[in-house]
Amino acid sequence: MLINQTFLKLYKTPLLLVFASALFYIAFAYDLQRTDYIKLVMFYVALFFLFYKLIQFFKHNIKGLTYIAFGFRALFILAIPNLSQDFYRFIWDGRLILEGFNPYLYTVDTFINNGEFPVAQAQELRDGMGNLNASHFTNYAPLNQLCFIIAALFSGQSILGSAIVMRLLIIAADFGTLHFGKKLLEKLNLPAHNIFWYILNPFIIIELTGNLHFEGVMIFFFVWSLYLLHVGKWQFAAVVLALSISVKLMPLLFLPLFFQWFVKRNVIVNTVKQSVSIGEIASSRTPRNDIKGIKKLILFYAIVGITTLLCFMPFYSSEFIENYTNTVALWFNNFQFNASLYYIAKTIGYAYGDYHDVVKIGKTIPYIVILFVLIITFFRKNKTTVQLITAMLFALSFYYFTATTVHPWYIATLLILAMFTTYKFPLVWSFVIILSYLAYISIGNAEKQENLWIIALEYVIVYGVFIWEVFIKKDEATIKTSK
Structure with missing residues (x-):
């Protein structure tokens, strides 16, 4: 009893912060309409303030921050997203694939306007996603579609069930981002708690876990790839980067930026390994070193390209x-x-x-x-x-x-x-x-x-x-x- 009292005295303020945050997250998940703008802003501002204070209190307690971050995510498990309609299309695509259709070849309205209902809860899903989404072809990449398929496999008859499965996948990806993000920060001699400005951020918890946006899965593969690249496993990094691209296309933007990392860094790494002087490093910038780096770069791009194409191949036409x-x-x-x-x-x-x-x-x-x-x-x-x-x-x-x-x-x-x-x-x-x-x-x-x-x-x-x-x-x- 004495231990409990001592614990409460020592951690009274952070525990109150955690409790208050949990209440706001519950209200955000289950008692908020997107059009209730005043409540939306008030909840978000309060959560951001509490998030900032929590990191101040726990920045030297990585385990504590981890429990808190994923505890908050767990509060959303049974919630239907209230700030985005996209998840209805996710569910549609996954179920459509299991019915043997290529989701890239048909709009939702192609079926509905002809009186066809190829998936369970078809009309409900179409009404939920809205006219804009239903009238266009899907733009979600193949590895993203795999997540939708998994949701359809485990819950093909329930919208909430499908949302729960997708949410668990996104939370699992956040665990991976925490793991490799923390390791990369340590390798770079940067504070390990920096990763919680992402992992514990209310924006991330609400938009990714809450509203089921798969940027979280893309980011997991992307951070993993950066870590592998930093520790010298660049071939494996290329494969994982391609997986990131196959969730969301955004990392394609970064491909040109690897040029100097391979071509110029190759000279420095090789010369440092040989323990040569600064003068020798300067004199070692020969065409041979550049060619070696260029070969690595080309192979890196080739691995990324081939792996990405293989991911798209099942849907090709x-x-x-x-x-x-x-x-x-x-x-x-x-x-x-x-x-x-x-x-x-x-x-x-x-x-x-x-x-x-x-x-x-x-x-x-x-x-x-x-x-x-x-x-x-x-x-x-x-x-x-x-x-x-x-x-x-x-x-x-x-x-x-x-x-x-x-x-x-x-x-x-x-x-x-x-x-x-x-x-x-x-x-x-x-x-x-x-x-x-x-x-x-x-x-x-x-x-x-x-x-x-x-x-x-x-x-x-x-x-x-x-x-x-x-x-x-x-x-x-x-x-x-x-x-």
């Missing part, structure tokens, strides 16, 4: 290629949500041009992003693991700053990259991203349109922190690059 590429292209040309620079360019385009000029802006964005990635590939130091991750952070940030569509859960990849740097703007973004859910608050608008004032507030904060860290405080934001 000429119609699949056309449908999939057209659906992915829609995100650049047709869909618009929570954009920043694009909205500014769009406004200028309408002021001095017409609709066709605005469409051209959306089509130009991918080329601008590719150009930026190539610039930082060849003109920015990118030889160490930390430099490579930092380059990835900047590349992805530039893409989201210029993108036509930035859904909240997209920021998860930025957040995990930031854990291995000293940049905090992705962490700030994970807090203010809640404003994107308020974008449709009407201020005298007859039509349902985004409120650009709310979006502007979000990006003023994000850009403010970004500019401060990258351009004003850049010397303090630079960490050791010799790791």
